[in-house]
Amino acid sequence: MIETILYSLLSNVPPTDNGTFWLPRSASTVAENIDFTFELINWICYFFFAVIVVAMVLFCIKYRRKSPNMTCDGPTHNTALELTWTIAPLLLVVVIFTVGMRGYLDLREAPEGCYEVQVTGQKWSWTFNHPEFGATQVGELTVPVGKPVRLLMTSNDVLHSVWIPDFRVKMDVIPGRYTSLWFEATKVGDYQLNCTEYCGKDHSKMLAKVHVIPVDEFDATMIKLASEYEDMSRAELPAYAINRLYNRCVSCHSLDGSSGTGPSFNGLWDRVKVGQVKFTSGEALSSLLGDATEYGEPENYIRESILNPQKHIVQGYLGSMPSFQGQLKEKQITAMIEMFKHLDELTDANGNITVNKDGTPTE
Ligand code: HEC
Numbered sequence: 001m002i003e004t005i006l007y008s009l010l011s012n013v014p015p016t017d018n019g020t021f022w023l024p025r026s027a028s029t030v031a032e033n034i035d036f037t038f039e040l041i042n043w044i045c046y047f048f049f050a051v052i053v054v055a056m057v058l059f060c061i062k063y064r065r066k067s068p069n070m071t072c073d074g075p076t077h078n079t080a081l082e083l084t085w086t087i088a089p090l091l092l093v094v095v096i097f098t099v100g101m102r103g104y105l106d107l108r109e110a111p112e113g114c115y116e117v118q119v120t121g122q123k124w125s126w127t128f129n130h131p132e133f134g135a136t137q138v139g140e141l142t143v144p145v146g147k148p149v150r151l152l153m154t155s156n157d158v159l160h161s162v163w164i165p166d167f168r169v170k171m172d173v174i175p176g177r178y179t180s181l182w183f184e185a186t187k188v189g190d191y192q193l194n195c196t197e198y199c200g201k202d203h204s205k206m207l208a209k210v211h212v213i214p215v216d217e218f219d220a221t222m223i224k225l226a227s228e229y230e231d232m233s234r235a236e237l238p239a240y241a242i243n244r245l246y247n248r249c250v251s252c253h254s255l256d257g258s259s260g261t262g263p264s265f266n267g268l269w270d271r272v273k274v275g276q277v278k279f280t281s282g283e284a285l286s287s288l289l290g291d292a293t294e295y296g297e298p299e300n301y302i303r304e305s306i307l308n309p310q311k312h313i314v315q316g317y318l319g320s321m322p323s324f325q326g327q328l329k330e331k332q333i334t335a336m337i338e339m340f341k342h343l344d345e346l347t348d349a350n351g352n353i354t355v356n357k358d359g360t361p362t363e
């Protein structure tokens with residue numbers, strides 16, 4: 001009841017298309033409640049600001065010291081006044097709590113049957129996995145309009161935080177733990193996702209776009225995304241691999257030559273091509289290449305390294321690489337191999353990726 005009255009009093013509450021002076025446009029189901037709570041508190045502040053300033057000015061005039069030898073009796077009790085300034089704020093705070101708590105519970109409790117996306121934060125990018133379609137997106141997230149979506153999130157390195165201002169949702173992303181948030185987008189369009197936990201040098205570039213698309217286009221779009229490499233020519237594969245597949249390797253393999261959990265991809269093809277890899281068994285790759293040997297072609301060694309990484313462990317590393325058997329299709333493995341061969345055309349000297357998925361240069 002009280003909420004209905006308050007709603008009708010606050011005529012400029014969202015949903016708004018362009019946002020208000022204080023708030024960006026709103027585009028999710030929880031936004032209404034959040035904006036209402038914000039506006040409510042805001043208007044309470046305006047009201048008391050006006051009352052207090054007016055009273056202060058009037059009292060300054062009325063009770064000013066009118067002559068140098070004027071004295072007064074000092075403060076006294078006024079029970080009615082004291083009860084008013086105790087009980088009125090108490091009631092206000094109870095109202096704010098009730099409205100705020102309801103909105104908070106809505107935010108924290110995802111409805112049944114959400115579409116689930118797995119989110120990984122990593123210095124300095126966002127990876128979105130759609131287990132239902134076997135599709136992965138980096139730096140962009142496609143979701144259906146009018147359907148609740150739940151993000152199950154974790155970090156590969158430090159604290160990050162997902163924030164989609166237009167949806168009014170925000171949640172920390174923590175290494176070694178899952179956190180979640182949910183939203184239901186109400187309007188088709190593109191929305192900005194930010195990292196809002198300072199996470200190092202390129203924190204301000206840790207952005208992603210949320211594409212909200214009509215429900216009837218969603219399945220087709222995701223299926224296409226999961227199999228987009230099928231129709232690509234060989235020349236298109238390296239740019240695809242570095243943008244769409246490398247994110248599964250990035251936590252262990254660098255592009256700038258520095259070794260991590262695994263050897264850097266930088267120079268990998270040159271090493272492998274001439275067999276210049278030594279294994280913990282003491283064997284060298286050179287003795288496994290060439291006619292009538294285990295691998296024949298160097299490409300076979302890379303394929304084997306991805307599908308069956310335990311077979312030969314590179315010296316100086318532990319056998320900690322997971323197998324990608326069943327996770328990468330043959331053509332995606334071909335794409336990775338093409339990526340190794342063309343790595344110098346895809347990255348700059350510092351190991352930054354310099355091409356987009358469609359082969360155009362970044363920035
Ligand atoms: C959890 C860490 C981890 C991930 C993720 C990972 N690797 Fe590895 N990778 C390793 C380690 C450790 C080695 C070295 C030991 C070995 O040979 O198994 C290695 C070795 C390799 C080698 C052989 C390197 C050489 O110098 O001979 C290739 C090729 C390779 N990985 C490709 C990939 C690809 C492609 C991906 C992503 C699709 C990937 N790895 C994901 C840890 C990882």
Ligand SMILES: [Cu+2]
Nearest residue numbers: 160195199206
């Ligand atoms: Cu971050």
